[in-house]
Amino acid sequence: MHSNIKPLNYISKELLKNKQITEKILRLIVLGDSHVISNTDGSLGKNSSLYKKILLEINYRKENNYFNPNFIIHGGDAVDNGNDEASFRLFYKLTYDEVIHKGIPIFISIGNHDYDISKPKPDSKNFEKFIGNTRDEIDISGTNVRYIYLNTHYCFEPIDKEPVIYSYFSSKENEDIDLLKKMNFSNVYLIDFHNPFRIKDCNDGLPQSDYHYLQLDQEKIFRDSVNSNVKVCAIFSHHMHTMRECNFNLENGSNKVPFLISGKGGNCKSISNYGSYYEVTIDLITNRTQYKKIII
Numbered sequence: 009m010h011s012n013i014k015p016l017n018y019i020s021k022e023l024l025k026n027k028q029i030t031e032k033i034l035r036l037i038v039l040g041d042s043h044v045i046s047n048t049d050g051s052l053g054k055n056s057s058l059y060k061k062i063l064l065e066i067n068y069r070k071e072n073n074y075f076n077p078n079f080i081i082h083g084g085d086a087v088d089n090g091n092d093e094a095s096f097r098l099f100y101k102l103t104y105d106e107v108i109h110k111g112i113p114i115f116i117s118i119g120n121h122d123y124d125i126s127k128p129k130p131d132s133k134n135f136e137k138f139i140g141n142t143r144d145e146i147d148i149s150g151t152n153v154r155y156i157y158l159n160t161h162y163c164f165e166p167i168d169k170e171p172v173i174y175s176y177f178s179s180k181e182n183e184d185i186d187l188l189k190k191m192n193f194s195n196v197y198l199i200d201f202h203n204p205f206r207i208k209d210c211n212d213g214l215p216q217s218d219y220h221y222l223q224l225d226q227e228k229i230f231r232d233s234v235n236s237n238v239k240v241c242a243i244f245s246h247h248m249h250t251m252r253e254c255n256f257n258l259e260n261g262s263n264k265v266p267f268l269i270s271g272k273g274g275n276c277k278s279i280s281n282y283g284s285y286y287e288v289t290i291d292l293i294t295n296r297t298q299y300k301k302i303i304i
Contacts, residue, residue, distance in 0.1 A: 015140030016103055020113035024079055027113065029150035032292050035076060037066055038299075039285035040083030040202070040246030042274030043121060044102065046094035055088065056098060058283045059274030062304050063106035066285070069302075070112070075287045078148070080112055081157070083246035083270060084119025084202035086139060091124040096138040115155065118142045119202040119247065120162040120175065130162050143184055151292055152194065153241070158184040158201040160222060174219065175203040176226055185233045193237035196295050204245035204269050205230075210254035211269055220248050231259055241290050242266045242297045249275050251284050251301055266297050 042059040052060065069075045082103075087095040107114045116139045123130040132142055142159040160175040177184040184201075191197055206212050206221040214220055222230075234240065242265060243256055249271045256267035272284040283304035290297055 013100065013138065015136070015138060016100065016108065017115055017140030017144065019108055020079065020115055021144075021146060023108070023111065023113040024146065025149060027078065027111075027149060029078060029148060029292075034148065034151060034153055034290040034292055035078050036198075036288050036290075037075075037077045037080040037285055038083070038200075038244045038268060038270045038288055039080070039273035040117075040244075041085040041119070041249055041271040042082070042099065043085055043088040044095050044099040044274065045088045046092060046098040054281070055274045056102065058281070058304070059099075060102050060106065062273060062283045062285060063102065065302065065304050066112075067106060067110055069287075070110070077112060077287070079155075080107060080114040081155070081198075081200050081244060082114055082116040082273065083200050083244055084117040085121040085246065085271075085275070086116055086119065086135070088121055088275075090122045090130075090132070090134055091126045093134055093137075096134050100138045115144075115146060115157055115200075116140075117157040117200050117202050117246075118159050120160075123162045125162070143187060145187055145190075152196055153198065153290065153292070154191070154195045155198045156187050156191070156200070158187065158199070160201045160203040175222055177201075177222075177229055179229065185229060188230065188233035189235075191235060191238045193235065193239070196239040196241050196290075198242055198244070198290070199240060200244040202245065203247045205256065205267075207254045207256060207267060210267075211248060211250070211252045234258055239295060240265050241295050242268065242288065242299075244268050244270060246271045246273075251286075253299070253301075266299070268299060 122135045146155040179185040252269035254267040255264035
């Protein structure tokens with residue numbers, strides 16, 4: 009792979025800019041947690057093989073007119089080890105060959121495994137080199153839909169002599185919360201971030217303090233940052249290696265928002281080692297969101 013590669017998110021933004029949406033339905037794929045690992049012998053391991061299989065299925069369904077996505081959302085944990093540049097190279101190659109090369113834009117959020125935690129302060133240099141921005145707002149050409157992906161930062165805090173993992177939105181200017189505060193009521197929004205909220209009767213099988221969730225203070229920051237006049241069509245999250253279809257109450261006067269958790273994009277560490285993703289449609293007239301789970 010050439011040393012001066014263009015990051016996937018950058019290429020996808022250019023692709024989508026030149027891909028005018030003319031239909032009344034917006035179609036997208038939502039997946040996450042591929043956890044690609046580069047083997048020293050050059051073979052594809054279980055995670056990488058399943059991720060490739062998912063991408064091949066997406067292409068099969070596109071080419072046979074079952075579902076032709078305008079773009080793909082990958083919600084993070086692209087690789088299993090953010091310190092391993094070879095794994096990022098493999099993820100890049102698989103994604104470029106099976107998605108970008110086929111003319112499908114893909115936007116990848118950063119997950120906790122995409123950080124290099126070998127240093128005192130986790131950094132995202134490998135992610136930014138191969139994938140690109142860790143947060144952005146994307147205009148969907150020909151529509152009033154805007155797609156925002158955020159960075160649920162990753163850090164360690166020592167509590168009772170044990171390292172406890174926390175994730176959080178950045179409230180610095182021009183970062184995560186600022187993107188939410190700038191949302192315009194004349195547009196409709198899709199939002200993605202890696203770590204989910206804990207939602208009652210949906211994904212609440214673990215204690216609130218578990219690292220798989222954004223904590224309550226972050227949930228409040230998120231809600232407080234979304235203007236009551238803004239229409240959010242759907243929120244996507246990942247991190248938990250499962251598939252869940254929840255509803256999230258923004259408490260800003262709007263109806264409950266579909267909140268999909270999609271974390272079966274390649275990771276094979278769990279007992280149920282199938283792959284899965286969501287096909288999502290947005291009616292551009294009514295803003296209604298519908299989705300279908302595809303199991304590989």
